[in-house]
Structures are given as structure tokens and as C-alpha cells.
């Protein structure tokens with residue numbers, strides 16, 4: 001599978017700003033700085049698509065990207081259009097108080113009101129499985145019945161054995177989700193597994 005097209009479509013802070021479309025949506029959520037922008041860019045093979053921020057916690061909009069997925073072989077192969085939805089990062093110390101409330105409103109509104117949300121990818125740093133704030137995000141999403149894919153990011157920073165161990169830890173800590181995927185945006189590790197998962201959800 002490959003993504004043959006990816007383009008920025010819209011940013012929203014309220015429901016009435018979501019793009020009007022029947023496309024299914026795959027959303028991405030995680031702590032600020034977990035590597036979410038890098039992962040979206042890596043999946044789409046498009047460096048500048050989502051901003052890789054020097055200023056964590058700054059992006060406070062829900063961003064929609066239209067992507068076109070295709071089986072690798074041949075021009076004739078079937079194409080699958082969908083939205084990638086980039087949700088604001090959580091848990092950065094500087095976005096306390098008002099911003100923290102804003103976060104829950106944003107995510108809450110989106111998750112509760114988007115009928116086409118098909119899969120929510122919850123990103124966690126593979127080096128640190130089970131952070132309290134990630135647990136909270138997981139529990140909240142579980143209570144809303146959203147299909148969840150846990151992704152362990154920055155996998156290239158770990159040796160193979162540790163990678164395996166932490167991946168198993170993620171599966172153990174977060175039951176009821178699809179098997180966790182280790183991802184490296186530097187090396188595009190995990191890309192094929194993830195795209196196949198998305199394809200299977202369509």
C-alpha cells in the first residue's frame with residue numbers, strides 16, 4: 001500500500017468548521033512532542049505536510065488532511081480516499097489552565113461528534129510505556145468506545161530487545177486495542193503495518 005496523494009484540507013476549532021465530506025477519518029492523538037507531525041509526514045511521504053514543531057503544544061486546531069491510499073501494483077488498482085485528522089497534542093506543561101480545558105473540549109467535541117471516525121491512533125513514546133497522562137487518554141477514549149490503535153513512536157531510539165519488550169508492555173497495559181505498532185519516522189519503520197491496518201478498516 002502507498003499514499004499517492006496527501007493534502008492539507010482544513011483546520012477547525014469547532015464542529016461547523018469540519019470539512020463537509022463522507023470520507024472516513026483516521027485520527028492521531030498524543031502528548032505534545034511525541035512525534036505526531038513526524039509520523040503523519042512519514043506515512044504520507046511528504047515532509048512538509050504536518051508541521052514538525054519547535055514549539056510543542058502550540059497547534060490548537062483539528063487539522064484535516066485528504067489522503068489517497070492505493071495498492072502498490074498498477075495504475076488500475078483501487079484507490080481509497082480518507083481523512084487523516086491531526087488532533088492537538090496534550091500534556092505539555094506550558095499549556096496549563098485554560099489551554100488544558102481547551103484541549104478536552106476540542107478532543108471531546110471531535111471524538112463525540114464525528115460519525116466517520118473509524119480509528120483513533122494514540123501515539124506514545126515507545127521509550128516510556130504507561131505514562132499516567134497516556135493512561136488517562138486511553139481510558140477516556142475507551143469509555144467513548146473509539147476503536148484504538150496504539151503506536152509506539154521514536155522506535156529507532158531503542159535496541160531491538162527493548163523495542164520488543166516495550167511493545168509487549170503497551171499491549172498489556174492497553175487491552176481492547178489493535179496490537180501496538182512500533183514506529184520510526186526517521187526510518188519509516190511500521191509504515192506498512194499501519195497502512196495495512198488502515199486499509200483493513202475501510
Ligand code: GDP
Nearest residue numbers: 032033034035036037038052053154184185186
Ligand atoms: P509532535 O509535537 O507530536 O507533532 O512531535 P514532532 O513530530 O514535532 O516531533 C517532536 C520531536 O521528536 C522532533 O524533534 C522530531 O524530530 C523528533 N522525532 C519525531 N519522530 C521521531 C522518530 O521516529 N525518531 C526520532 N529519533 N526522533 C523523532
